[in-house]
Amino acid sequence: MSSIILEARGIRYRYPRSMEAIRGISFHVRKGEKIALVGPNGAGKSTLLMMFNGMIRPDTGIILFDNQPVRYDTASLRTLRKRVGFVLQNPNRQIIAPTVYQDVAFGPTNLGYPETEVRKAVTLALRHVGLEGFERRPPHQLSGGEKKRVAIAGVLAMDPDVLVFDEPTSGLDPSGSEDIMELLDELNHGGKTVIISTHDVELAYPWADRAILLLEGRILREDIPEVAFGNPEFVRMAHLSLPLLLELFTELQKRGFPLTEKKPRTVLDMMQIIETLFQ
Amino acid sequence: MFEELLEDIAQKNGIREVNTYLKLTAGLGAILLCLFSASYLPPLFIAVVLTGAILFLARVDSKTYAELFIVPLWFAVMSVAGIILISGGQDIFWRWDILPSFSLSVTRESINQGFLVFCRVIGGMSAMCFIALTTPMTDIFIVMRQCRIPEVVIDLAMIIYRTIFIIVDQVKQIHNAQVMRLGYSTFRESVRSFASMCGAVFIASWNAGEDLIRAMDARCYDGKFALLGETRPVERIPFVVVMVFLSLSSLVVILSKDMKII
Numbered sequence: 001m002s003s004i005i006l007e008a009r010g011i012r013y014r015y016p017r018s019m020e021a022i023r024g025i026s027f028h029v030r031k032g033e034k035i036a037l038v039g040p041n042g043a044g045k046s047t048l049l050m051m052f053n054g055m056i057r058p059d060t061g062i063i064l065f066d067n068q069p070v071r072y073d074t075a076s077l078r079t080l081r082k083r084v085g086f087v088l089q090n091p092n093r094q095i096i097a098p099t100v101y102q103d104v105a106f107g108p109t110n111l112g113y114p115e116t117e118v119r120k121a122v123t124l125a126l127r128h129v130g131l132e133g134f135e136r137r138p139p140h141q142l143s144g145g146e147k148k149r150v151a152i153a154g155v156l157a158m159d160p161d162v163l164v165f166d167e168p169t170s171g172l173d174p175s176g177s178e179d180i181m182e183l184l185d186e187l188n189h190g191g192k193t194v195i196i197s198t199h200d201v202e203l204a205y206p207w208a209d210r211a212i213l214l215l216e217g218r219i220l221r222e223d224i225p226e227v228a229f230g231n232p233e234f235v236r237m238a239h240l241s242l243p244l245l246l247e248l249f250t251e252l253q254k255r256g257f258p259l260t261e262k263k264p265r266t267v268l269d270m271m272q273i274i275e276t277l278f279q
Numbered sequence: 280m281f282e283e284l285l286e287d288i289a290q291k292n293g294i295r296e297v298n299t300y301l302k303l304t305a306g307l308g309a310i311l312l313c314l315f316s317a318s319y320l321p322p323l324f325i326a327v328v329l330t331g332a333i334l335f336l337a338r339v340d341s342k343t344y345a346e347l348f349i350v351p352l353w354f355a356v357m358s359v360a361g362i363i364l365i366s367g368g369q370d371i372f373w374r375w376d377i378l379p380s381f382s383l384s385v386t387r388e389s390i391n392q393g394f395l396v397f398c399r400v401i402g403g404m405s406a407m408c409f410i411a412l413t414t415p416m417t418d419i420f421i422v423m424r425q426c427r428i429p430e431v432v433i434d435l436a437m438i439i440y441r442t443i444f445i446i447v448d449q450v451k452q453i454h455n456a457q458v459m460r461l462g463y464s465t466f467r468e469s470v471r472s473f474a475s476m477c478g479a480v481f482i483a484s485w486n487a488g489e490d491l492i493r494a495m496d497a498r499c500y501d502g503k504f505a506l507l508g509e510t511r512p513v514e515r516i517p518f519v520v521v522m523v524f525l526s527l528s529s530l531v532v533i534l535s536k537d538m539k540i541i
Binding site for chain 1: 286287290415416417420437438440441444445448487490491493494495496497498499500501502503504505
Protein backbone atom coordinates (compact mmCIF):
# COMPACT_ATOMS: atom_id res chain seq x y z
CA MET A 1 0.00 0.00 0.00
CA SER A 2 1.33 3.41 -0.92
CA SER A 3 2.26 6.00 1.63
CA ILE A 4 -0.08 8.56 3.14
CA ILE A 5 0.05 11.96 1.48
CA LEU A 6 -2.72 13.89 3.23
CA GLU A 7 -4.02 13.39 6.70
CA ALA A 8 -6.48 15.18 8.93
CA ARG A 9 -6.35 14.65 12.68
CA GLY A 10 -9.26 15.74 14.81
CA ILE A 11 -9.99 18.94 12.94
CA ARG A 12 -12.74 21.33 13.90
CA TYR A 13 -13.67 24.61 12.32
CA ARG A 14 -16.23 27.29 12.98
CA TYR A 15 -16.96 30.11 10.56
CA PRO A 16 -16.96 33.51 12.25
CA ARG A 17 -20.39 34.29 13.71
CA SER A 18 -21.78 31.02 12.47
CA MET A 19 -22.21 27.46 13.52
CA GLU A 20 -19.50 24.87 13.52
CA ALA A 21 -18.90 23.60 9.98
CA ILE A 22 -16.44 20.82 10.77
CA ARG A 23 -16.96 18.92 14.01
CA GLY A 24 -14.02 16.63 14.52
CA ILE A 25 -12.86 14.87 11.41
CA SER A 26 -9.93 12.48 11.05
CA PHE A 27 -8.98 10.59 7.94
CA HIS A 28 -6.13 10.05 5.55
CA VAL A 29 -5.54 9.93 1.81
CA ARG A 30 -2.91 7.72 0.24
CA LYS A 31 -0.79 8.58 -2.77
CA GLY A 32 -2.54 7.83 -6.05
CA GLU A 33 -5.98 7.32 -4.50
CA LYS A 34 -9.27 8.57 -5.88
CA ILE A 35 -11.34 9.90 -3.01
CA ALA A 36 -14.89 11.17 -3.18
CA LEU A 37 -16.26 13.31 -0.37
CA VAL A 38 -19.99 12.84 -0.59
CA GLY A 39 -22.63 14.65 1.39
CA PRO A 40 -25.64 16.93 1.15
CA ASN A 41 -25.39 20.70 0.86
CA GLY A 42 -23.92 22.24 3.96
CA ALA A 43 -22.23 19.05 5.13
CA GLY A 44 -18.85 20.79 5.21
CA LYS A 45 -17.37 19.31 2.03
CA SER A 46 -16.08 22.56 0.59
CA THR A 47 -14.80 23.75 3.94
CA LEU A 48 -12.89 20.53 4.38
CA LEU A 49 -11.41 20.72 0.90
CA MET A 50 -10.26 24.28 1.48
CA MET A 51 -8.16 23.04 4.36
CA PHE A 52 -6.10 20.80 2.13
CA ASN A 53 -4.31 23.69 0.51
CA GLY A 54 -4.32 25.93 3.53
CA MET A 55 -7.06 28.30 2.43
CA ILE A 56 -8.80 27.65 5.74
CA ARG A 57 -6.94 26.94 8.93
CA PRO A 58 -8.70 24.54 11.31
CA ASP A 59 -9.46 25.86 14.80
CA THR A 60 -8.27 22.66 16.41
CA GLY A 61 -6.55 19.59 15.06
CA ILE A 62 -3.88 19.40 12.40
CA ILE A 63 -3.60 18.69 8.72
CA LEU A 64 -0.55 16.74 7.61
CA PHE A 65 0.83 16.84 4.13
CA ASP A 66 3.46 14.24 3.33
CA ASN A 67 3.56 13.45 7.04
CA GLN A 68 4.51 17.03 7.91
CA PRO A 69 2.04 19.25 9.75
CA VAL A 70 0.89 22.08 7.49
CA ARG A 71 2.41 25.39 8.53
CA TYR A 72 0.64 28.63 7.79
CA ASP A 73 3.46 31.06 7.04
CA THR A 74 3.56 32.47 3.53
CA ALA A 75 6.51 30.44 2.29
CA SER A 76 5.14 27.10 3.51
CA LEU A 77 1.73 27.88 2.09
CA ARG A 78 3.28 28.54 -1.30
CA THR A 79 4.99 25.16 -1.30
CA LEU A 80 1.80 23.50 -0.15
CA ARG A 81 -0.29 25.19 -2.82
CA LYS A 82 2.15 24.25 -5.51
CA ARG A 83 1.74 20.61 -4.51
CA VAL A 84 -1.98 20.64 -3.78
CA GLY A 85 -3.89 22.09 -6.72
CA PHE A 86 -7.40 23.30 -6.03
CA VAL A 87 -10.12 23.63 -8.66
CA LEU A 88 -13.03 25.73 -7.46
CA GLN A 89 -16.63 24.87 -8.15
CA ASN A 90 -17.26 27.99 -10.21
CA PRO A 91 -14.63 28.44 -12.92
CA ASN A 92 -15.64 32.10 -13.26
CA ARG A 93 -14.25 32.61 -9.81
CA GLN A 94 -11.02 30.87 -10.63
CA ILE A 95 -10.14 32.31 -14.00
CA ILE A 96 -8.34 35.56 -13.40
CA ALA A 97 -6.60 36.60 -16.57
CA PRO A 98 -8.06 38.04 -19.78
CA THR A 99 -6.86 35.23 -22.03
CA VAL A 100 -6.67 31.47 -21.66
CA TYR A 101 -2.90 31.47 -22.12
CA GLN A 102 -2.37 34.09 -19.44
CA ASP A 103 -4.64 32.35 -17.02
CA VAL A 104 -2.98 28.97 -17.37
CA ALA A 105 0.41 30.68 -17.17
CA PHE A 106 -0.56 32.48 -13.95
CA GLY A 107 0.64 29.76 -11.57
CA PRO A 108 3.93 28.91 -13.30
CA THR A 109 4.79 32.60 -13.69
CA ASN A 110 4.26 33.22 -10.02
CA LEU A 111 6.35 30.20 -9.16
CA GLY A 112 9.15 32.02 -10.94
CA TYR A 113 9.64 29.70 -13.91
CA PRO A 114 11.55 31.20 -16.84
CA GLU A 115 9.40 32.11 -19.80
CA THR A 116 10.28 29.13 -22.00
CA GLU A 117 9.33 26.80 -19.21
CA VAL A 118 6.09 28.65 -18.57
CA ARG A 119 5.25 28.26 -22.23
CA LYS A 120 6.04 24.56 -22.07
CA ALA A 121 3.93 24.04 -18.95
CA VAL A 122 1.00 25.90 -20.50
CA THR A 123 1.16 23.96 -23.76
CA LEU A 124 1.31 20.69 -21.88
CA ALA A 125 -1.55 21.59 -19.56
CA LEU A 126 -3.76 22.77 -22.40
CA ARG A 127 -3.02 19.61 -24.37
CA HIS A 128 -3.94 17.58 -21.31
CA VAL A 129 -7.39 19.10 -21.07
CA GLY A 130 -7.86 19.15 -24.85
CA LEU A 131 -7.88 22.91 -25.33
CA GLU A 132 -5.03 23.38 -27.78
CA GLY A 133 -5.46 26.47 -29.90
CA PHE A 134 -7.51 28.30 -27.26
CA GLU A 135 -4.53 30.33 -26.04
CA ARG A 136 -5.70 33.73 -27.19
CA ARG A 137 -9.41 33.35 -26.48
CA PRO A 138 -10.90 35.42 -23.67
CA PRO A 139 -12.54 33.23 -21.02
CA HIS A 140 -15.93 34.92 -21.19
CA GLN A 141 -16.45 33.54 -24.68
CA LEU A 142 -15.98 29.93 -23.63
CA SER A 143 -18.70 27.46 -22.73
CA GLY A 144 -19.11 26.16 -19.19
CA GLY A 145 -17.22 22.96 -19.89
CA GLU A 146 -14.40 24.79 -21.61
CA LYS A 147 -14.10 27.23 -18.71
CA LYS A 148 -13.90 24.32 -16.32
CA ARG A 149 -11.09 22.86 -18.34
CA VAL A 150 -9.24 26.14 -18.40
CA ALA A 151 -9.49 26.20 -14.61
CA ILE A 152 -8.16 22.65 -14.46
CA ALA A 153 -5.35 23.46 -16.89
CA GLY A 154 -4.39 26.43 -14.73
CA VAL A 155 -3.89 24.08 -11.81
CA LEU A 156 -2.22 21.35 -13.87
CA ALA A 157 0.34 23.82 -15.18
CA MET A 158 1.79 23.94 -11.66
CA ASP A 159 2.19 20.16 -11.73
CA PRO A 160 0.72 19.40 -8.28
CA ASP A 161 0.82 15.97 -6.63
CA VAL A 162 -2.70 16.21 -5.28
CA LEU A 163 -5.65 17.60 -7.18
CA VAL A 164 -8.67 18.78 -5.23
CA PHE A 165 -11.93 19.40 -7.09
CA ASP A 166 -14.93 21.04 -5.51
CA GLU A 167 -17.98 19.73 -7.37
CA PRO A 168 -16.11 19.06 -10.62
CA THR A 169 -19.23 18.49 -12.71
CA SER A 170 -21.61 21.11 -11.34
CA GLY A 171 -23.23 23.09 -14.09
CA LEU A 172 -22.02 20.84 -16.87
CA ASP A 173 -24.14 18.87 -19.30
CA PRO A 174 -23.98 15.06 -19.06
CA SER A 175 -21.40 14.60 -21.79
CA GLY A 176 -19.33 17.44 -20.36
CA SER A 177 -19.46 15.79 -16.94
CA GLU A 178 -18.38 12.50 -18.45
CA ASP A 179 -15.44 14.17 -20.18
CA ILE A 180 -14.32 15.79 -16.94
CA MET A 181 -14.57 12.50 -15.02
CA GLU A 182 -12.55 10.79 -17.74
CA LEU A 183 -9.98 13.53 -17.45
CA LEU A 184 -9.81 12.97 -13.69
CA ASP A 185 -9.22 9.26 -14.31
CA GLU A 186 -6.49 10.07 -16.77
CA LEU A 187 -4.80 12.37 -14.29
CA ASN A 188 -5.04 9.67 -11.69
CA HIS A 189 -3.40 7.18 -14.05
CA GLY A 190 -0.66 9.73 -14.49
CA GLY A 191 0.09 9.29 -10.79
CA LYS A 192 -1.86 12.15 -9.25
CA THR A 193 -3.95 11.81 -6.15
CA VAL A 194 -7.45 13.08 -6.87
CA ILE A 195 -9.97 14.24 -4.28
CA ILE A 196 -13.42 15.40 -5.32
CA SER A 197 -16.45 16.60 -3.45
CA THR A 198 -19.89 15.91 -4.83
CA HIS A 199 -23.46 15.21 -3.89
CA ASP A 200 -23.94 13.14 -7.00
CA VAL A 201 -23.87 9.56 -5.80
CA GLU A 202 -24.05 8.09 -9.30
CA LEU A 203 -20.94 10.00 -10.15
CA ALA A 204 -18.92 9.04 -7.12
CA TYR A 205 -19.96 5.41 -6.92
CA PRO A 206 -18.24 3.96 -10.00
CA TRP A 207 -15.36 6.40 -9.93
CA ALA A 208 -13.94 6.51 -6.40
CA ASP A 209 -11.48 4.17 -4.74
CA ARG A 210 -12.86 5.28 -1.43
CA ALA A 211 -15.91 7.29 -0.53
CA ILE A 212 -16.28 9.44 2.55
CA LEU A 213 -19.85 10.24 3.55
CA LEU A 214 -20.10 13.55 5.35
CA LEU A 215 -23.02 14.84 7.34
CA GLU A 216 -23.17 17.98 9.46
CA GLY A 217 -19.44 18.30 9.77
CA ARG A 218 -18.80 14.71 10.73
CA ILE A 219 -17.77 11.60 8.86
CA LEU A 220 -20.73 9.28 8.65
CA ARG A 221 -19.01 6.49 6.80
CA GLU A 222 -15.66 5.98 5.15
CA ASP A 223 -15.03 2.95 2.98
CA ILE A 224 -14.91 1.54 -0.52
CA PRO A 225 -18.00 2.79 -2.40
CA GLU A 226 -19.82 -0.58 -2.32
CA VAL A 227 -19.76 -0.48 1.46
CA ALA A 228 -20.03 3.25 2.00
CA PHE A 229 -23.15 3.45 -0.15
CA GLY A 230 -24.25 -0.09 0.68
CA ASN A 231 -26.25 0.70 3.76
CA PRO A 232 -29.57 2.26 2.76
CA GLU A 233 -30.07 3.66 6.23
CA PHE A 234 -26.85 5.64 6.24
CA VAL A 235 -27.42 6.82 2.72
CA ARG A 236 -30.87 8.08 3.64
CA MET A 237 -29.50 9.72 6.74
CA ALA A 238 -27.05 11.64 4.58
CA HIS A 239 -29.91 12.92 2.39
CA LEU A 240 -28.52 10.98 -0.54
CA SER A 241 -29.90 8.18 -2.66
CA LEU A 242 -28.60 4.69 -3.29
CA PRO A 243 -26.68 4.26 -6.53
CA LEU A 244 -29.03 2.71 -9.05
CA LEU A 245 -26.87 -0.36 -9.66
CA LEU A 246 -26.54 -1.01 -5.97
CA GLU A 247 -30.25 -0.60 -5.43
CA LEU A 248 -30.99 -3.03 -8.24
CA PHE A 249 -28.53 -5.49 -6.78
CA THR A 250 -30.01 -5.37 -3.29
CA GLU A 251 -33.54 -5.67 -4.65
CA LEU A 252 -32.54 -8.74 -6.63
CA GLN A 253 -30.91 -10.14 -3.52
CA LYS A 254 -34.03 -9.50 -1.47
CA ARG A 255 -36.09 -11.41 -3.98
CA GLY A 256 -33.89 -14.41 -3.45
CA PHE A 257 -31.80 -14.49 -6.58
CA PRO A 258 -28.55 -16.31 -5.94
CA LEU A 259 -26.07 -13.51 -6.65
CA THR A 260 -22.32 -13.27 -6.32
CA GLU A 261 -20.90 -11.60 -3.25
CA LYS A 262 -19.18 -8.90 -5.28
CA LYS A 263 -21.39 -5.88 -5.71
CA PRO A 264 -21.51 -4.27 -9.15
CA ARG A 265 -19.64 -0.99 -9.69
CA THR A 266 -20.39 -0.53 -13.36
CA VAL A 267 -22.99 -1.58 -15.88
CA LEU A 268 -20.48 -4.13 -17.13
CA ASP A 269 -20.29 -5.70 -13.65
CA MET A 270 -24.07 -5.87 -13.55
CA MET A 271 -24.18 -7.55 -16.96
CA GLN A 272 -21.78 -10.20 -15.75
CA ILE A 273 -23.88 -10.82 -12.68
CA ILE A 274 -27.02 -11.24 -14.78
CA GLU A 275 -25.23 -13.48 -17.24
CA THR A 276 -23.97 -15.84 -14.51
CA LEU A 277 -27.47 -15.82 -13.07
CA PHE A 278 -28.97 -17.20 -16.26
CA GLN A 279 -26.30 -19.72 -17.06
CA MET B 280 -24.76 44.68 -23.67
CA PHE B 281 -22.64 46.94 -25.78
CA GLU B 282 -19.16 46.46 -24.36
CA GLU B 283 -19.48 42.73 -24.66
CA LEU B 284 -20.69 43.07 -28.19
CA LEU B 285 -17.74 45.27 -29.13
CA GLU B 286 -15.18 42.92 -27.63
CA ASP B 287 -16.78 39.91 -29.26
CA ILE B 288 -16.70 41.57 -32.65
CA ALA B 289 -13.10 42.59 -32.14
CA GLN B 290 -12.11 39.06 -31.16
CA LYS B 291 -13.56 37.65 -34.36
CA ASN B 292 -12.92 40.42 -36.88
CA GLY B 293 -11.31 39.78 -40.25
CA ILE B 294 -8.05 41.60 -39.59
CA ARG B 295 -7.50 40.42 -36.05
CA GLU B 296 -4.20 38.79 -37.03
CA VAL B 297 -2.72 41.98 -38.44
CA ASN B 298 -0.02 43.47 -36.23
CA THR B 299 -1.54 45.54 -33.44
CA TYR B 300 0.87 48.43 -33.88
CA LEU B 301 -0.14 48.78 -37.52
CA LYS B 302 -3.82 48.95 -36.64
CA LEU B 303 -3.18 51.43 -33.84
CA THR B 304 -0.99 53.54 -36.12
CA ALA B 305 -3.74 53.65 -38.71
CA GLY B 306 -6.39 54.55 -36.13
CA LEU B 307 -4.44 57.07 -34.08
CA GLY B 308 -2.82 58.58 -37.16
CA ALA B 309 -6.27 59.08 -38.65
CA ILE B 310 -7.47 60.82 -35.49
CA LEU B 311 -4.48 63.16 -35.49
CA LEU B 312 -4.94 63.98 -39.16
CA CYS B 313 -8.60 64.76 -38.50
CA LEU B 314 -7.52 67.21 -35.83
CA PHE B 315 -4.79 68.84 -37.94
CA SER B 316 -6.92 69.25 -40.98
CA ALA B 317 -8.16 72.78 -41.66
CA SER B 318 -10.86 71.74 -44.07
CA TYR B 319 -13.79 69.40 -43.98
CA LEU B 320 -12.57 67.12 -46.76
CA PRO B 321 -9.80 65.07 -45.08
CA PRO B 322 -11.96 63.85 -42.18
CA LEU B 323 -14.62 62.75 -44.67
CA PHE B 324 -11.99 61.01 -46.77
CA ILE B 325 -10.67 59.22 -43.67
CA ALA B 326 -14.19 58.28 -42.59
CA VAL B 327 -14.97 56.75 -45.98
CA VAL B 328 -11.72 54.77 -46.15
CA LEU B 329 -11.90 53.49 -42.56
CA THR B 330 -15.58 52.65 -42.81
CA GLY B 331 -14.73 50.66 -45.93
CA ALA B 332 -11.97 48.90 -44.02
CA ILE B 333 -14.31 48.13 -41.12
CA LEU B 334 -17.07 46.79 -43.35
CA PHE B 335 -15.06 44.95 -45.98
CA LEU B 336 -11.70 44.05 -44.42
CA ALA B 337 -12.79 43.46 -40.82
CA ARG B 338 -16.17 42.18 -42.06
CA VAL B 339 -18.17 43.88 -39.36
CA ASP B 340 -21.90 43.67 -39.87
CA SER B 341 -23.04 46.98 -41.37
CA LYS B 342 -26.12 47.22 -39.14
CA THR B 343 -24.05 46.90 -35.98
CA TYR B 344 -21.65 49.51 -37.26
CA ALA B 345 -24.48 51.90 -38.06
CA GLU B 346 -25.98 51.46 -34.61
CA LEU B 347 -22.62 52.12 -33.06
CA PHE B 348 -22.27 55.29 -35.08
CA ILE B 349 -25.68 56.82 -34.53
CA VAL B 350 -25.59 57.50 -30.79
CA PRO B 351 -22.52 59.76 -30.77
CA LEU B 352 -23.72 61.31 -34.01
CA TRP B 353 -26.68 62.80 -32.14
CA PHE B 354 -24.34 64.46 -29.69
CA ALA B 355 -22.33 65.77 -32.59
CA VAL B 356 -25.39 67.21 -34.31
CA MET B 357 -26.46 69.02 -31.14
CA SER B 358 -23.03 70.45 -30.38
CA VAL B 359 -22.58 71.54 -33.99
CA ALA B 360 -25.95 73.31 -33.87
CA GLY B 361 -24.67 75.14 -30.80
CA ILE B 362 -21.44 76.10 -32.51
CA ILE B 363 -23.23 77.40 -35.58
CA LEU B 364 -25.62 79.55 -33.56
CA ILE B 365 -23.19 80.93 -31.00
CA SER B 366 -19.90 81.57 -32.79
CA GLY B 367 -19.90 84.84 -34.66
CA GLY B 368 -18.55 86.09 -37.96
CA GLN B 369 -18.65 88.83 -40.62
CA ASP B 370 -21.02 87.42 -43.19
CA ILE B 371 -24.33 87.24 -41.37
CA PHE B 372 -27.17 85.18 -42.86
CA TRP B 373 -29.58 85.27 -39.96
CA ARG B 374 -29.60 86.99 -36.63
CA TRP B 375 -31.79 87.11 -33.55
CA ASP B 376 -31.15 89.43 -30.60
CA ILE B 377 -32.64 87.68 -27.62
CA LEU B 378 -31.05 89.85 -24.96
CA PRO B 379 -29.36 93.23 -25.25
CA SER B 380 -25.91 91.72 -24.92
CA PHE B 381 -26.57 88.26 -26.37
CA SER B 382 -27.64 87.24 -29.81
CA LEU B 383 -27.84 84.10 -31.91
CA SER B 384 -26.63 84.27 -35.46
CA VAL B 385 -25.79 82.10 -38.40
CA THR B 386 -22.80 83.35 -40.36
CA ARG B 387 -20.62 82.03 -43.16
CA GLU B 388 -17.76 81.48 -40.69
CA SER B 389 -19.92 79.71 -38.14
CA ILE B 390 -21.32 77.35 -40.75
CA ASN B 391 -17.83 76.55 -41.98
CA GLN B 392 -16.63 76.04 -38.42
CA GLY B 393 -19.61 73.89 -37.49
CA PHE B 394 -19.33 71.72 -40.56
CA LEU B 395 -15.60 71.24 -39.97
CA VAL B 396 -16.24 70.10 -36.39
CA PHE B 397 -18.98 67.79 -37.59
CA CYS B 398 -16.69 66.20 -40.17
CA ARG B 399 -13.94 65.84 -37.61
CA VAL B 400 -16.33 64.02 -35.31
CA ILE B 401 -17.28 61.64 -38.11
CA GLY B 402 -13.65 61.06 -39.05
CA GLY B 403 -12.57 60.61 -35.44
CA MET B 404 -15.51 58.34 -34.70
CA SER B 405 -14.72 56.05 -37.59
CA ALA B 406 -11.10 55.90 -36.47
CA MET B 407 -12.16 55.05 -32.92
CA CYS B 408 -14.54 52.42 -34.22
CA PHE B 409 -11.77 51.06 -36.40
CA ILE B 410 -9.57 50.54 -33.35
CA ALA B 411 -12.38 49.25 -31.16
CA LEU B 412 -13.70 46.81 -33.74
CA THR B 413 -10.42 45.43 -35.03
CA THR B 414 -8.20 45.38 -31.96
CA PRO B 415 -9.34 43.36 -28.96
CA MET B 416 -8.36 44.61 -25.50
CA THR B 417 -6.20 41.54 -25.00
CA ASP B 418 -3.95 42.70 -27.84
CA ILE B 419 -3.86 46.22 -26.49
CA PHE B 420 -2.57 44.88 -23.16
CA ILE B 421 0.44 43.45 -25.00
CA VAL B 422 1.12 46.82 -26.57
CA MET B 423 0.72 48.53 -23.19
CA ARG B 424 3.36 46.31 -21.69
CA GLN B 425 5.72 46.81 -24.61
CA CYS B 426 5.25 50.56 -24.24
CA ARG B 427 6.50 50.26 -20.64
CA ILE B 428 3.29 51.36 -19.00
CA PRO B 429 3.68 50.50 -15.29
CA GLU B 430 2.87 46.87 -14.46
CA VAL B 431 0.39 47.89 -11.78
CA VAL B 432 -1.71 49.78 -14.27
CA ILE B 433 -1.73 46.89 -16.74
CA ASP B 434 -2.50 44.30 -14.07
CA LEU B 435 -5.35 46.43 -12.82
CA ALA B 436 -6.63 46.93 -16.34
CA MET B 437 -6.55 43.20 -16.97
CA ILE B 438 -8.40 42.38 -13.77
CA ILE B 439 -10.99 45.04 -14.55
CA TYR B 440 -11.37 43.68 -18.07
CA ARG B 441 -11.91 40.17 -16.74
CA THR B 442 -14.30 41.31 -14.01
CA ILE B 443 -16.46 43.52 -16.21
CA PHE B 444 -17.89 40.52 -18.00
CA ILE B 445 -18.65 38.71 -14.77
CA ILE B 446 -20.40 41.73 -13.28
CA VAL B 447 -22.29 42.56 -16.47
CA ASP B 448 -23.51 39.00 -16.40
CA GLN B 449 -24.72 39.46 -12.85
CA VAL B 450 -26.47 42.70 -13.72
CA LYS B 451 -28.26 40.90 -16.53
CA GLN B 452 -29.37 38.11 -14.24
CA ILE B 453 -30.63 40.40 -11.51
CA HIS B 454 -32.36 42.61 -14.05
CA ASN B 455 -34.09 39.62 -15.60
CA ALA B 456 -35.17 38.37 -12.20
CA GLN B 457 -36.65 41.77 -11.44
CA VAL B 458 -38.41 42.09 -14.78
CA MET B 459 -39.93 38.64 -14.37
CA ARG B 460 -41.45 39.71 -11.09
CA LEU B 461 -42.73 42.97 -12.58
CA GLY B 462 -40.03 45.05 -10.94
CA TYR B 463 -40.23 47.71 -13.63
CA SER B 464 -43.98 47.93 -14.09
CA THR B 465 -44.42 51.40 -12.63
CA PHE B 466 -42.07 54.32 -12.32
CA ARG B 467 -41.95 54.03 -8.54
CA GLU B 468 -41.25 50.36 -8.79
CA SER B 469 -38.48 50.80 -11.36
CA VAL B 470 -36.70 53.35 -9.20
CA ARG B 471 -36.85 50.95 -6.29
CA SER B 472 -35.77 47.97 -8.40
CA PHE B 473 -32.90 49.85 -9.95
CA ALA B 474 -31.64 50.92 -6.55
CA SER B 475 -31.78 47.42 -5.16
CA MET B 476 -30.04 46.10 -8.25
CA CYS B 477 -27.22 48.59 -7.75
CA GLY B 478 -26.89 47.51 -4.14
CA ALA B 479 -26.86 43.85 -5.05
CA VAL B 480 -24.27 44.36 -7.75
CA PHE B 481 -22.08 46.35 -5.41
CA ILE B 482 -22.11 43.50 -2.91
CA ALA B 483 -21.59 40.98 -5.68
CA SER B 484 -18.56 42.84 -6.96
CA TRP B 485 -17.21 43.06 -3.46
CA ASN B 486 -17.56 39.30 -3.18
CA ALA B 487 -15.98 38.84 -6.58
CA GLY B 488 -13.00 40.83 -5.35
CA GLU B 489 -12.59 38.60 -2.34
CA ASP B 490 -12.93 35.51 -4.48
CA LEU B 491 -10.33 36.89 -6.82
CA ILE B 492 -7.82 37.29 -4.02
CA ARG B 493 -8.55 33.77 -2.86
CA ALA B 494 -8.20 32.38 -6.37
CA MET B 495 -4.91 34.18 -6.84
CA ASP B 496 -3.61 33.02 -3.47
CA ALA B 497 -4.54 29.45 -4.24
CA ARG B 498 -2.28 29.66 -7.24
CA CYS B 499 0.73 31.07 -5.43
CA TYR B 500 0.27 34.72 -6.36
CA ASP B 501 3.57 36.49 -5.99
CA GLY B 502 2.88 39.84 -7.55
CA LYS B 503 3.30 38.61 -11.09
CA PHE B 504 0.84 38.41 -13.90
CA ALA B 505 1.73 36.08 -16.71
CA LEU B 506 3.61 37.52 -19.64
CA LEU B 507 1.43 37.93 -22.61
CA GLY B 508 1.90 36.34 -25.95
CA GLU B 509 3.96 38.15 -28.54
CA THR B 510 2.50 40.47 -31.12
CA ARG B 511 2.12 39.35 -34.70
CA PRO B 512 4.94 40.23 -37.06
CA VAL B 513 4.50 43.25 -39.30
CA GLU B 514 3.60 41.87 -42.71
CA ARG B 515 4.42 43.65 -45.91
CA ILE B 516 1.00 44.13 -47.48
CA PRO B 517 -0.77 45.54 -44.39
CA PHE B 518 2.22 47.77 -43.76
CA VAL B 519 2.09 49.18 -47.27
CA VAL B 520 -1.68 49.62 -47.04
CA VAL B 521 -1.45 51.58 -43.79
CA MET B 522 1.37 53.75 -45.11
CA VAL B 523 -0.49 54.48 -48.35
CA PHE B 524 -3.62 55.34 -46.35
CA LEU B 525 -1.79 57.72 -44.04
CA SER B 526 0.20 59.43 -46.81
CA LEU B 527 -2.88 59.81 -48.97
CA SER B 528 -4.76 61.31 -46.04
CA SER B 529 -1.89 63.69 -45.31
CA LEU B 530 -1.85 64.66 -48.96
CA VAL B 531 -5.56 65.43 -48.80
CA VAL B 532 -4.96 67.50 -45.66
CA ILE B 533 -2.30 69.57 -47.43
CA LEU B 534 -4.14 69.99 -50.74
CA SER B 535 -7.52 70.86 -49.27
CA LYS B 536 -6.08 73.41 -46.87
CA ASP B 537 -8.23 76.32 -48.03
CA MET B 538 -11.34 74.49 -48.98
CA LYS B 539 -14.56 75.75 -47.38
CA ILE B 540 -18.08 74.51 -47.76
CA ILE B 541 -19.50 77.98 -48.47
